[in-house]
Amino acid sequence: MRIGELARRTGVSERSLRYYEQQGLLVARRTAGGHREYPEMAVDRVVHIQELFAAGLHSRTIFKILPCMRDSDGSPSEIATPLLVEELTAERERIDRMITDLLRSREVLDEVIVTASGQPPEALQPPQPSAEAA
Amino acid sequence: MRIGELARRTGVSERSLRYYEQQGLLVARRTAGGHREYPEMAVDRVVHIQELFAAGLHSRTIFKILPCMRDSDGSPSEIATPLLVEELTAERERIDRMITDLLRSREVLDEVIVTASGQPPEALQPPQPSAEAA
DNA sequence: GTAGAAGTTAACATCGATGTCAGGTTCAAG
DNA sequence: CTTGAACCTGACATCGATGTTAACTTCTAC
Numbered sequence: 001m002r003i004g005e006l007a008r009r010t011g012v013s014e015r016s017l018r019y020y021e022q023q024g025l026l027v028a029r030r031t032a033g034g035h036r037e038y039p040e041m042a043v044d045r046v047v048h049i050q051e052l053f054a055a056g057l058h059s060r061t062i063f064k065i066l067p068c069m070r071d072s073d074g075s076p077s078e079i080a081t082p083l084l085v086e087e088l089t090a091e092r093e094r095i096d097r098m099i100t101d102l103l104r105s106r107e108v109l110d111e112v113i114v115t116a117s118g119q120p121p122e123a124l125q126p127p128q129p130s131a132e133a134a
Numbered sequence: 135m136r137i138g139e140l141a142r143r144t145g146v147s148e149r150s151l152r153y154y155e156q157q158g159l160l161v162a163r164r165t166a167g168g169h170r171e172y173p174e175m176a177v178d179r180v181v182h183i184q185e186l187f188a189a190g191l192h193s194r195t196i197f198k199i200l201p202c203m204r205d206s207d208g209s210p211s212e213i214a215t216p217l218l219v220e221e222l223t224a225e226r227e228r229i230d231r232m233i234t235d236l237l238r239s240r241e242v243l244d245e246v247i248v249t250a251s252g253q254p255p256e257a258l259q260p261p262q263p264s265a266e267a268a
Numbered sequence: 269g270t271a272g273a274a275g276t277t278a279a280c281a282t283c284g285a286t287g288t289c290a291g292g293t294t295c296a297a298g
Numbered sequence: 299c300t301t302g303a304a305c306c307t308g309a310c311a312t313c314g315a316t317g318t319t320a321a322c323t324t325c326t327a328c
Binding site for chain 4: 278282294
């Protein structure tokens with residue numbers, strides 16, 4: 001498929017897809033005229049990339065991870081160096097901290113909402129605890 | 135207290151404290167010579183500000199929230215407009231989405247770590263579920 | 269072959285809190 | 299008074315994914 005379709009199917013802008021390629025996260029065959037031609041698997045890969053970006057990882061880190069990912073390009077995997085595993089573990093801890101911070105922030109925000117709305121607290125339903133449990 | 139001490143006690147850089155002031159988030163009396171002089175309460179306020187920044191709120195939004203916060207400046211509160219409450223609720227939802235995304239990202243990362251380390255999964259301890267419960 | 273949709277590269281802009289540096293002033297202790 | 303620490307303002311840099319635009323080429327359907 002070409003870049004327009006991939007963009008549509010993944011919800012990622014063409015601009016970003018080209019950027020991913022530039023960062024080495026995504027490869028594309030080219031037509032005779034130079035247009036990018038993606039295999040079906042590219043959809044999954046872009047989704048994976050998005051998930052990692054959503055985690056706040058840098059493209060450089062994602063670049064190192066990708067060859068180790070299951071199904072990254074259909075072929076099995078490469079094995080990560082202990083150094084990379086260590087780095088990923090650090091990232092995991094960072095994400096944990098981020099989650100913790102956000103939970104705290106949400107509490108603060110809830111308190112602000114209650115206070116700001118000026119309702120006596122007992123008059124309010126407790127704020128919906130969505131996404132509360134992991 | 136002066137800015138150096140406030141910075142030290144809150145862990146926020148002097149640069150940021152001046153920025154907060156510029157954004158109207160923080161006020162300071164001035165000495166005859168123009169040095170900022172903060173009341174004791176400023177510490178709490180800066181902590182509050184930090185929490186809201188950590189939630190990804192913009193300084194503009196924080197600016198609108200602050201007068202409604204309990205203990206924001208010792209005096210009781212102002213009441214938020216319904217519009218503001220609506221905005222805050224939207225922010226809350228954004229944070230929820232962010233938390234959900236991060237939880238998902240963490241899962242992905244865990245999978246990568248398992249795969250990348252190349253261990254047969256049954257040989258590994260399951261990754262520590264820290265900050266798992268809200 | 270021709271028109272219009274879709275693709276290409278390259279360059280520049282953005283957002284926003286924070287770092288950093290420069291050149292100057294004030295404060296506090298000797 | 300003097301010295302050095304602390305503070306002041308203002309300006310510029312940063313980071314990184316993404317938006318946007320321009321000028322051009324290729325593809326596809328007629």
